[in-house]
Amino acid sequence: MSNSxxxxxxxxxxxxxxxxxxxxxxxxxxxxxPVAHTVLVALMITVLGLIYLTQATRATSYDYESQKIDxxxxxxxxxxxxxxxxxxxxxxLETVKKSSVAANLTTPVSTxxxxx
Amino acid sequence: xxxxxxxxxxxxxxxxxxxxxxxxxxIRLFYLQVIQHDHYVGLAKEEQENRxxxxxxxxxxxxxxxxxPVQLVLNETVYMVFADPVTVDDKAKVVxxxxxxxxxxxxxxxxxxxDNKKSRYQILATKVTRVQADKIKAEGLHGIGFxxxxxxxxxxxxxxxxxxxxxxTTGEGSYGLEGYMDKDLKGKDGLLQAVTxxxxxxxxxxxNNIRTPAQDGANIVLSIDRNVQSKxxxxxxxxxxxxxxxxxxxxxxDPRTGKILAMANLPTYxxxxxxxxxxxxxxxxxxxxxxxxxxxxxxTYTLATGIDxxxxxxxxxxxxxxxxxxxxxxxxxxxxxGQTGIITFQRALTWSLNTGxxxxxxxxxxxxxxxxxxxxxxxxxxxxxxxxxxxTGVELANEAAGTIYSPEDEQGNAVRYATMSFGQGLNTSMxxxxxxxxxxxxxxxxxxxxxxxxxxxxxxxKQNPVNAPVATNVVSKSTSDQILTATHDARxxxxxxxxxxxxxxxxxTGTSQVGVAGxxxxxxxxxxxxxxxxxxxxxxxxxxxLSGKDKQFQGARDALPIFTDISNWMxxxxxxxxxx
Numbered sequence: 201m202s203n204s205x206x207x208x209x210x211x212x213x214x215x216x217x218x219x220x221x222x223x224x225x226x227x228x229x230x231x232x233x234p235v236a237h238t239v240l241v242a243l244m245i246t247v248l249g250l251i252y253l254t255q256a257t258r259a260t261s262y263d264y265e266s267q268k269i270d271x272x273x274x275x276x277x278x279x280x281x282x283x284x285x286x287x288x289x290x291x292x293l294e295t296v297k298k299s300s301v302a303a304n305l306t307t308p309v310s311t312x313x314x315x316x
Numbered sequence: 317x318x319x320x321x322x323x324x325x326x327x328x329x330x331x332x333x334x335x336x337x338x339x340x341x342x343i344r345l346f347y348l349q350v351i352q353h354d355h356y357v358g359l360a361k362e363e364q365e366n367r368x369x370x371x372x373x374x375x376x377x378x379x380x381x382x383x384x385p386v387q388l389v390l391n392e393t394v395y396m397v398f399a400d401p402v403t404v405d406d407k408a409k410v411v412x413x414x415x416x417x418x419x420x421x422x423x424x425x426x427x428x429x430x431d432n433k434k435s436r437y438q439i440l441a442t443k444v445t446r447v448q449a450d451k452i453k454a455e456g457l458h459g460i461g462f463x464x465x466x467x468x469x470x471x472x473x474x475x476x477x478x479x480x481x482x483x484x485t486t487g488e489g490s491y492g493l494e495g496y497m498d499k500d501l502k503g504k505d506g507l508l509q510a511v512t513x514x515x516x517x518x519x520x521x522x523x524n525n526i527r528t529p530a531q532d533g534a535n536i537v538l539s540i541d542r543n544v545q546s547k548x549x550x551x552x553x554x555x556x557x558x559x560x561x562x563x564x565x566x567x568x569x570d571p572r573t574g575k576i577l578a579m580a581n582l583p584t585y586x587x588x589x590x591x592x593x594x595x596x597x598x599x600x601x602x603x604x605x606x607x608x609x610x611x612x613x614x615x616t617y618t619l620a621t622g623i624d625x626x627x628x629x630x631x632x633x634x635x636x637x638x639x640x641x642x643x644x645x646x647x648x649x650x651x652x653x654g655q656t657g658i659i660t661f662q663r664a665l666t667w668s669l670n671t672g673x674x675x676x677x678x679x680x681x682x683x684x685x686x687x688x689x690x691x692x693x694x695x696x697x698x699x700x701x702x703x704x705x706x707x708t709g710v711e712l713a714n715e716a717a718g719t720i721y722s723p724e725d726e727q728g729n730a731v732r733y734a735t736m737s738f739g740q741g742l743n744t745s746m747x748x749x750x751x752x753x754x755x756x757x758x759x760x761x762x763x764x765x766x767x768x769x770x771x772x773x774x775x776x777x778k779q780n781p782v783n784a785p786v787a788t789n790v791v792s793k794s795t796s797d798q799i800l801t802a803t804h805d806a807r808x809x810x811x812x813x814x815x816x817x818x819x820x821x822x823x824x825t826g827t828s829q830v831g832v833a834g835x836x837x838x839x840x841x842x843x844x845x846x847x848x849x850x851x852x853x854x855x856x857x858x859x860x861x862l863s864g865k866d867k868q869f870q871g872a873r874d875a876l877p878i879f880t881d882i883s884n885w886m887x888x889x890x891x892x893x894x895x896x
Contacts, residue, residue, distance in 0.1 A: 256521070263519045278393055278446055288387045288471035293546050313893045 365524065366512045372503030374466070375533030377480060377493060378772055379542040385770075385777050386542060389468055389480060389587075395449040396463045397441040401430050404459035410440075417451045418444045443467065474586040476545050478601040479538070479579050479767060481713060482587040491599045493767065494587075495713030497536060506530030535772035537779075539575035544568055547885050548578040548858075555862070555878035556582055559843075562864035565602045565746060566878060568886065571754030571848060571857045574763025574783050576710070576747075579603045602861075604710060607718030607743035611828025612668045612871065613846035613859075614739030614749065616799055617704075619665060620756050621697040622676040624795040630662040630802045640671045642686065642734040648674050651827065666806040668825060670738040677737040686730040686737075691723035694733055701790040702752030703762065704744045710765045718743040739828060740836075746844075750859045753846055756799045757822075757854045760791045800854065807847065811872075814880045816887050818894030820854075823847020823879060825871030830863075843869030845879040849886060851893045856886050 232240075289295065296302055348356065377389035397414065404410055411427045422441040423429070429438040440460075444452070449462055468483050481492025489498035509526040510518035518525075548566050556564045568577040585598045593599065600606065622628035636659050639649040650669045664672025674686075677694060681687030698704045698720060705720030720742045721728035735741035747765055755762040764786050770779035791799075803822035807815075815821040826844035829836035844861040848854040860875040860882075869875070886892070 259521065260519055264517060267517050281390070281392065282446060284387070285390050285392055285469055285471065288390060288469075291386070292471040292473070293475065293542060294473060311888065313891075 361524065364511045365509060365522065366516060366518070368508040368510075368518070370506030370508055370528075370530040371466075372505050372530040373532040374468070374483070375501040375503065376535045376772065377501075378535065378537040379472075379476065379540045379545070380538065380769060381542050385537045385772060388472055388476065388538070388542065389470060391466050392469045393446060394442075394465050394467050395444045395446070396439060396465055397444055397449070397452065398437055398439050398461050398463065399430060400436050400459045400461070401433050401438055402436060402459070404430055404457075406458065407431075409455065410457050410460060413452055413455045413457060414441055418448045421448070468588065470586065470588045472542065473588070474584055475542060475549065476538075476540055476579070477584045477587050478581050478599065479540060479545075479712065480587050481599075482590040484590075489713075490590075491713050492601060493536065493538070493712060496711050497534075501533040501536070503533035504531040536768060537770045537772055537777060538767050539570075539577065539769040540579070540767060541577050543889060544886065545578040545580065547889070548882055549580040549582070549584075551878050551881040551885075552580050552582055552860070554881070555860070555874070558877070559862060559869065559874040560864075561843075561862040561867065561869060561874065563602070564860070564862045564878075565606075566858065566860045566882070567603045567746060567750060568856055568858045568882065569750055569754060569765060571758045571763075571854050574751065574754070574765050575769065576765055576767050577856065579747075579767075600714065601712060603746045604708075604712055604715045605745070607716050607745045607748075608842060608861075608863075609740045609742065609828045609831060610744055610746075610749050611739040611826035611842065611844060612670075613753075613824045613826035613844055614698075614742075614744075615665060615668065615673050615737070616753060616756060616803060616824050616846070617698055617702060618673045618676050618694070618737045619661065619802060620791050620795055620799050621694055622661075622680060623798050624697070624791045625680060625693055627679040628661055628676050630665070630798060631660055633658045633660050634664070634672060634675045636664070636669060636671050638669075638671065640674045642674065642731050646731045646734070648734060648738075662802055662805060665802055665824070666809050668827075673737040674734045677734055686733045688723055691728060691730070691733045694736060695720070695723055695728070697791075698736070698742070701762070701787065702755060703786075704748050704752060705742065706748070708745075708747055708751055708765045710747060711768050715747075716745060718745055718748065720744070739826060746859050746861055749846060750857050753848075753859075754854075754857050755787075755790050756796060757803070757848050757857070758796065759793050760789050760796045761785045762787045762790050800848075803847070811876060811880070814877075814884075815849075816884050819849060819851055819887055819892065820895045821847065821849045821883060822854075823876075825876060827869070827871045837866075839866045839868065840864075841868045841870070843871045843874040845871050845875035847879050847883065849883045849892070851895045855890055855892050856883075858882050858886075 374391055376387060376391070378385040379388040380386070397418070399410065407427070407430050410430065414422050414426065418441045421444050423439060426440045429440065432438060452460070453462070470480070479492050481490055481494035483494055484490050489495045489501060494501065507526060507528040508518060509524065510520070511522035511525070512518050548568055552564045552566045555561070563582070565581045567579045569575060570577060579601065581600070581602045583598050585593045590599070619628070619630070623630070636656050638653050638656055639647050641647050648670050650671055652667050652669065655663060655667045655669060659672075661672055661676065663669075677686045677690055678684060680693045681690030699706065699722070705718045707715050707717045721732055723733070732741045751762070751765045762785060763783050766783060768780065770777060772778075800822060803824055804820060807821060807823045824846050826842075826846065828842045828844070830840045830842060831837075842861060842863040844859065846857070846859045848857045850856065858879050860878045862869040862874050
C-alpha cells in the first residue's frame with residue numbers, strides 16, 4: 201500500500217470523514233424552487249413591515265395616552281386652583297371679620313409680658 | 317431566445333420613446349427631489365408640524381399675616397362664551413341656559429345678538445367660571461363655544477389696591493407692583509413644536525420636535541402685613557371722615573429693616589374692577605408718587621443736622637421773637653405765637669417754632685445768616701445722607717423723586733434753605749421722609765425701603781436675606797438718641813396721655829403750606845404726622861397725611877389722631893414689650 205499526496209483541497213471535516221469517524225450528513229427532502237424562495241422572501245418582508253408598523257403605532261398610542269393624562273393633570277390643576285381661590289376668599293379679612301367667631305371676640309383688658 | 321432589435325424596427329422606436337419618457341421622469345424627479353428638496357420638506361413640515369405656545373402662569377402675590385404668607389393675588393381661569401348665530405339651532409334653549417347658569421355674566425341683550433345671522437361670532441358672556449362653563453357644556457348646545465381666559469383674582473378686594481396695581485386687558489402690569497415687577501411676574505412662555513394628528517394632538521414621531529417648558533412668573537411675598545394694612549386703611553378712612561379730608565395717605569414701616577408694613581391712600585379702588593374707575597388719579601400711590609412740601613416734620617432733620625454738626629444741643633437756647641429776618645426783606649414767622657424769650661431748641665421742637673430751626677440753619681453757618689457752608693451742610697444731610705429728593709428704589713411703579721435744590725443752583729439760596737429748615741421749599745415723597753426719619757431714630761443706618769419680603773418657590777417660602785444698609789452712620793448714634801428723645805418729649809408734652817402707658821412713642825406734627833403760582837395758598841394746608849413707637853427701641857414708623865383742594869388741615873388736630881389710633885393698635889399687634 202502506497203500513500204499518495206492529494207492535490208485537491210479537502211476540508212477538515214472531509215479529512216475527518218476520511219478517517220472513518222462516525223459522522224452524518226443531512227440532506228433535506230424538500231426542494232425549494234425559485235418561486236417558493238421569492239414567496240418566502242416576500243413573506244419575511246411583510247412580517248418585518250408589520251412589526252415596524254406595530255411598533256410605530258404603539259408609540260403613537262402612547263402619545264394619545266400621554267395627551268389624556270396631560271388633560272387630566274390640567275383639569276385637576278384647574279380644580280386645585282378653584283379650591284385655592286375659594287380658600288383664599290373664605291380666609292380673607294372681610295370674611296373673617298363677618299364671621300360669628302370674630303363677632304364673639306373681645307378686646308383684652310390688659311396685657312402683661314414676661315421678660316425672658 | 318436571443319432577441320435583437322433591428323435597426324429602424326418598431327420595437328426599437330418604442331424603446332427609444334420609453335427611454336425618452338423615462339429620462340423626462342428622471343429629470344423631473346431630480347428637479348423635485350434634489351433641487352426643490354428644501355422647499356418641499358418645508359411644505360411637508362408646515363402641513364404636519366404645529367407650534368404651540370405653552371403659556372407661563374403669571375406669578376402670584378402674597379402678603380404677610382404675622383409671619384405667614386397669605387395669598388393676595390391669584391390667577392383664575394374663566395371662560396368667554398361665544399356663539400355662531402348661523403349654527404345655533406335652538407335659540408330659546410341657549411338663552412334660557414345662559415340666563416340660568418351665567419345670569420350675572422351675560423352681555424346686555426345677548427339674545428338679540430343671536431339673531432344676527434350675518435355674523436359668525438358673537439360674544440354672549442364673559443368671566444364665566446369653570447363650574448358655570450361645565451354646566452353650559454353639559455346642555456350640549458349647538459353653535460356655542462368657549463374660550464379660556466386667565467384673570468387676576470383679589471380675595472381681599474380693594475385692600476392694598478395701589479400697592480398691587482393691576483393687569484390690563486393686554487396682559488401688561490400697570491401701576492404698583494404689577495407694573496414695576498411686570499417682567500418677573502410674567503415669566504416666559506414655553507414652546508412645543510411637534511408633528512400632530514388631525515385633532516392637533518402632538519405626536520412623538522418626527523425628528524424636529526421641540527419642547528421648551530414655560531417658566532412661570534415669580535411668586536412674590538410682600539413685606540406688607542395684611543392686618544396692618546387693613547388697620548391703616550380703616551384708621552385713615554375714619555380719620556378722613558372725622559376731618560372731612562377728601563384725600564389721605566398713611567404708611568407704616570419697620571425702621572430696623574426698611575420693610576414697609578402698610579401703605580394706604582384714599583380714595584382707592586379695587587384692582588379687580590379697575591375698569592370701573594372714573595378718576596385715574598385713584599390708581600396713584602401718593603405715598604411714593606406725589607411729592608409735596610412736608611412742613612414741620614422735617615424740623616427733625618434740621619435738628620439732627622445741627623446736633624450732628626455740633627452746633628446745637630436740644631438744651632441749647634435762642635431768643636425767640638416769633639419772627640426772624642432772612643436777608644433784606646424776607647421774614648419767617650411762627651404759626652404758634654407767644655413762646656417768646658430765651659427758650660431751648662427742645663421747646664422750639666415741641667411748639668414747632670420756625671424761628672428755632674432757621675436759627676439752627678444760621679448756626680450751621682456764621683450764626684447770623686444761612687451761609688453757603690450752612691446750605692452745603694443741610695444739603696449734605698437732607699439729600700446725600702438722608703436721601704430726600706431721590707428715588708428710594710422701592711419696588712413700585714411711578715415713584716417720583718421730588719425736588720431739592722442744591723446750594724450750587726441759583727434757586728438754592730439762603731431764603732430757600734431757611735424755609736427748608738422747617739420743611740418748606742422742597743418737594744419730597746412721604747416715603748422719602750419716613751425712610752430718612754427711620755435712619756434718624758434707629759442709630760443712624762439708612763435702609764432702602766422695600767415692599768418685598770421674599771419669594772414663594774416650589775420648596776416653600778424663601779425669605780430674602782436681611783436688607784443690607786444703604787449707608788451707616790448717616791448721623792451718629794448719639795445724634796440718633798437725642799432725636800429719639802427730643803421727638804418723644806415733643807409728643808409726650810401734649811399728647812403723651814393718648815398713648816398706651818409703658819411704651820416709648822415719639823413724633824412730630826406737620827402743617828405745610830401748599831405752593832401755588834407766585835407763592836403759597838392762603839386757603840389750603842396739608843396736615844401730617846410723622847412718628848415712631850416701640851419699647852426699648854423703635855419698632856415702627858408711621859406717617860400720615862391729609863389734604864384737599866382749598867381745605868386746611870393741621871398736623872396735631874387732624875393727622876395726629878390717626879397716628880395714635882394706628883400706633884396703639886400696632887403695640888398690641890406686634891406684641892411690643894413695654895420699655896423696661
